[in-house]
Amino acid sequence: MHSLRVKAGTISLVVGLTMLFMKFGAYYLTGSAAIFSDALESIVHIAATSMALFSIIYSAKPPDKEHPYGHGNMEYFSAGVEGLLILLAALGIIYYATMDIIYPPEIKKLDIGIGIVAFAGLINLFLGLYLIRTGKHTNSLTLVADGKHVLTDSYTSLGVIIGVAIVYFTDIQIIDPLFAIFVGMNIIFTGYKLLREAFGGLMHEADAETVRKVTRSIVDLKRPNWIDIHELRCRRSGSFVAIDFHLILPWYVTIKEAHDEETRIKSELKKIFPESDVMIHFDYCKPELCRFCFHENCAERSVPQSTDFKWDEEKASGRPVYELY
Incomplete structure (x- = not known):
């Protein structure tokens, strides 16, 4: 390049x-x-x-x-x-x-x-x-x-x-x-x-096109046990892109499983953004998130899934889903 x-x-x-x-x-x-x-x-x-x-x-x-x-x-x-x-x-x-x-x-x-x-x-x-x-x-x-x-x-x-x-x-x-x-x-x-x-x-002004591209790339990597992504931030410095976001997973996911998922996500994003640094903050799920969760084989579910939402750049850049609905 x-x-x-x-x-x-x-x-x-x-x-x-x-x-x-x-x-x-x-x-x-x-x-x-x-x-x-x-x-x-x-x-x-x-x-x-x-x-x-x-x-x-x-x-x-x-x-x-x-x-x-x-x-x-x-x-x-x-x-x-x-x-x-x-x-x-x-x-x-x-x-x-x-x-x-x-x-x-x-x-x-x-x-x-x-x-x-x-x-x-x-x-x-x-x-x-x-x-x-x-x-x-x-x-x-x-x-x-x-x-x-x-x-x-x-x-x-x-x-x-x-x-x-x-x-x-x-x-x-x-x-x-x-x-x-x-x-x-x-x-x-x-x-x-x-x-x-x-x-x-x-001034690190938000780049809508970069946020859109990053969001779509992350959503393409989504797995059934992903409950929500939020507070996505992207910062460009020339051709370098710094990416960080929060990912909510089931509370019983082990540290090793979360680490493996982080490695997979970073590896795939590197293919799309070769000059990038990716930081992921993992959050654990709460009972109020069950109605948004599509993870069918969850033994800890308190209520059925009932509320859907769009996984787009506006949602990814905003607050956790349970604070919005």
């Missing part, structure tokens, strides 16, 4: 450098504010991708005494830096476009500029999709964030192409900086989303 992340990050950096030279070449030829906005965004891409590659390498370091849960939070920090850089780039784009409205530059060779930007945008589209797919496959927030940034770059290029093409065919030159401002405002939204996601990760 780590080698895939490093490979994807390196590809992103190399492609980004190539796109940077192409776009600034297009700006040098045309003098277009819209093309300049696209080139400026590529500078941010290089800085952000360099940070992303560093965080991928750093976050892969194993847990140590000072960092018992590993170094995965570096990925959230990297995503936050990338979001901040995107916002700064957007503000720079809007500023320079405004200056071009006040002091219009000479625009030339727009047909060549359109061709260069179109080619660069197409390359970025494929790169962004590749980074997002690889990031999801390897559970890397950094790669997903970088992929979203690159996709934003390709959308920026599309907007630039439209704006420059309109100027080329109509000769209404004020459209060029106006499109640049529109592109900048769109980039601000992407930067905000990345910052929001990064802060959520650093």
Whole structure:
């Protein structure tokens, strides 16, 4: 997994450098504010991708005494830096476009500029999709964030192409900086989303998708003598997932039997979440739980099973079942 992340990050950096030279070449030829906005965004891409590659390498370091849960939070920090850089780039784009409205530059060779930007945008589209797919496959927030940034770059290029093409065919030159401002405002939204996601990760905000996936994985392992799971907590740190929950078993289950069940659950969850730590707190059943229990061969049952409930993420994350019904 780590080698895939490093490979994807390196590809992103190399492609980004190539796109940077192409776009600034297009700006040098045309003098277009819209093309300049696209080139400026590529500078941010290089800085952000360099940070992303560093965080991928750093976050892969194993847990140590000072960092018992590993170094995965570096990925959230990297995503936050990338979001901040995107916002700064957007503000720079809007500023320079405004200056071009006040002091219009000479625009030339727009047909060549359109061709260069179109080619660069197409390359970025494929790169962004590749980074997002690889990031999801390897559970890397950094790669997903970088992929979203690159996709934003390709959308920026599309907007630039439209704006420059309109100027080329109509000769209404004020459209060029106006499109640049529109592109900048769109980039601000992407930067905000990345910052929001990064802060959520650093503050250990509940990840609904992770909780849902963990819950379904646990429920698939359920045995007849499981009475309830509750107080499920999941915490992501980059690609690492810390999982803990309470499991109610019949009171007469021995320590060895509970330990064997814990080993089985952890082993199966490790197959789904390779980089994870699972903690299970075992609770024993009480007479008030008999009406929820499907364990048919229980000699200690006080009342028949009569109440059913859904084993979903909402229930698993909440209180014990006997406190809810």
